[in-house]
Amino acid sequence: MDENQELEERFAQLLQDLRENNLQEFRNSFLEMHIYEQGQFYQSLNEEDRQLIYSYLSPKELADMFDVIEEDNEYMKEYLAEMRPSYAAEMLSEMYTDNAVDLLNTLDKKQVAKYLSLMTTDDASEIKELLHYEDETAGAIMTTEFVSIVANQTVRSAMYVLKNEADVAETIYYIYVVNQEEQLVGVISLRDLIVNDDDAMISDLMSERVLSVHVGDDQEDVAQTFRDYDFLALPVTDYDDHLLGIVTVDDIIDVIDDEAASDYSGLAGVNVEEINENPVKSAARRLPWLITLLFLGMSTASLISHYEELVSEASILAVFISLITGTAGNAGTQSLAVAVRRLAVSDDKDAGFVRLILAEVLTGLVTGAITGLTIFLIVGIWKHNFILGFVIGIAMLFAITVANLAGSLIPMLMDRLGFDPAVASGPFITTLSDLTSVLIYFNIASLFMGYFM
């Protein structure tokens, strides 16, 4: 609470300095803030005030802040557009390359070309190199600002290299050792440099079993390696072990967040990142799924329509439609979530295919049997009709088993076919299981029609 108030007062003072042209006061107190707070302040301004910022701060000073605020920010395009192009281009070249590339990837090609043409050849070519890596690969999230040295030198000379590169490198806590062909041959941490003697040779200290990821590796696999090994950074190499860049842990946290949000979105059948939009826009995003599922739901309706005569004879059947479809849908959603999660964490995806499906079907039989028995007793007692209870119970058993089968089979198949299994949404499974549940229910009811009426 107090901290928030302090920050607000600070922001108010900053705004006053900015508007009253107190250049030096503004710069002093702005630059002493953490860059994340600088970003908070910058983003609270209107365009007029932001224009003052562009004249008070150098592109380099703005770049530090942009490095932190760039992720998932829909206004970045506007910010860039309102700067003088040469200022924007200089700021982009001062940013860490991976962040600049993320930002450029949101612009259209013409604008990217314009900014690149305004940079020095070196900066532009560094960015161009990264721009062509496929989305969601190690190449797309890596940065080229790493420290590399050769093995044949002392700790002292390595520390000298480090001091010179510390200003531009994204991390200096791992130093990568390369040979003359720029191939990765070892790694040494800054911790090791510090505890060892200044005259020790890097070749004696470095670890030669250096773990790296391939530039084309999926970002999720890279994140898994970070989780397993607790690294702060990982080197990225090409097919021939040339060191191309590094991935740092802050980018991995973004990857993990994005993947979690997309799994969650998939399960709910809605993009949960659609925050702070107006209701019409929200509706526009959700309707495609809802209408698609409506048509799938229509097949269930037309199926029931086939049994309309049965229902008019035994209207009691209508009472349990939503109970059976609902319960089977709940069970199917559980299976779906377990299957998607298992696919996400398992290393050897193929081995478990049949076993997982079988386990889910067996789980369905057990849950179905117990749920079915429960509803058999409830309906039998409530309606004084144990044959009707038997029909509902058996239908429940089969509907749950089939829902579990669908809930596990569909994401597994999607994974096999190369799609992300997480987009197999819960609503899709429940709507599909409505159809199978109704089919099972009315068929069983027809069979026993003579007995419970």
Place this chain on the structure above:
Amino acid sequence: MDENQELEERFAQLLQDLRENNLQEFRNSFLEMHIYEQGQFYQSLNEEDRQLIYSYLSPKELADMFDVIEEDNEYMKEYLAEMRPSYAAEMLSEMYTDNAVDLLNTLDKKQVAKYLSLMTTDDASEIKELLHYEDETAGAIMTTEFVSIVANQTVRSAMYVLKNEADVAETIYYIYVVNQEEQLVGVISLRDLIVNDDDAMISDLMSERVLSVHVGDDQEDVAQTFRDYDFLALPVTDYDDHLLGIVTVDDIIDVIDDEAASDYSGLAGVNVEEINENPVKSAARRLPWLITLLFLGMSTASLISHYEELVSEASILAVFISLITGTAGNAGTQSLAVAVRRLAVSDDKDAGFVRLILAEVLTGLVTGAITGLTIFLIVGIWKHNFILGFVIGIAMLFAITVANLAGSLIPMLMDRLGFDPAVASGPFITTLSDLTSVLIYFNIASLFMGYFM
């Protein structure tokens, strides 16, 4: 593929060395592997072979490996139990305190007391200090192995402190500056130490605006600070700014993973971490939810039962029950997911309460109107009955709007009441919305009964 094969061969060789008592060969090749791989090897062994490990490796050597494999590992208890108690106690004291505490928290109190009694007083008291912090707070995930210095010294002498503590500290990349009362007054990164002159004073270089978290802060809030500021570690303080410990980024990755899994589990109404269990155990975990929802579903059934006469007169009504409940359930799940996500990422939760609910209801009206219009046309044309279409369409509009209201209101209320909104599961919302949808549907149908029959 190749890497896996290489690792397998290495493991086979290791196992041979282990069993044939080639102590030196085994130690050399085991200790040169990354600790994560050491863990993979260790976990592939049977108890007999693991007993050999305990005689070949020192508690300190085993501790390094245990620091990496400890998380989410159900076998850790067994491993500890099979070691000699004094060996286990020594290994626990050699582990980073936060990891040792995590491990001890899974044991029963008697065992914890036994291990603590076998440690040196210093080690035991460090662990005891952390053991009493509440689960899922900064205190529970912090470690006490950090580097702290006083401000009144040069970079040279600070580097000297660092060299001495580098071996035991969990990170040496941030150095915290404290005053004589052990209160946190500043921070300096190793990067700053390295680029600055050896004779520069820490007090001149350190940043005094040091961000810290409170020992009782929720781990999710700590994770959010890491995301915002891209830190590798954060200091943890008590009410009076005394430095108690640090939280490191590798623990934050575990927190983010756990929170994502629990949000996902909540939405699906099943614990998705229940992997590799047998079907009966899986069923036992899923049944409580399913049976609870079955009883909620029974209220829907008994509601329909009230309208049985209506259905026997107009059996066509039964055709659309699952379509209306299903579509409203889908819409409610979307609202739920958006609301839970918004609660998770928003900093100021109270401000948006009414606005969010209103936005969701408006979104429901828009999606409901369009979905309703669609179904009006479909039913009108299919059944040559536009009045029936009108009834279904209007019911759809209201059912979706109410589902959106429930989907957003329930998690918001849970959050207000201090519960985790993420446990408001999708299945619960869909089952609840079945009830409201049926109520809306049959009431509207009764009203227009005379017109569409």
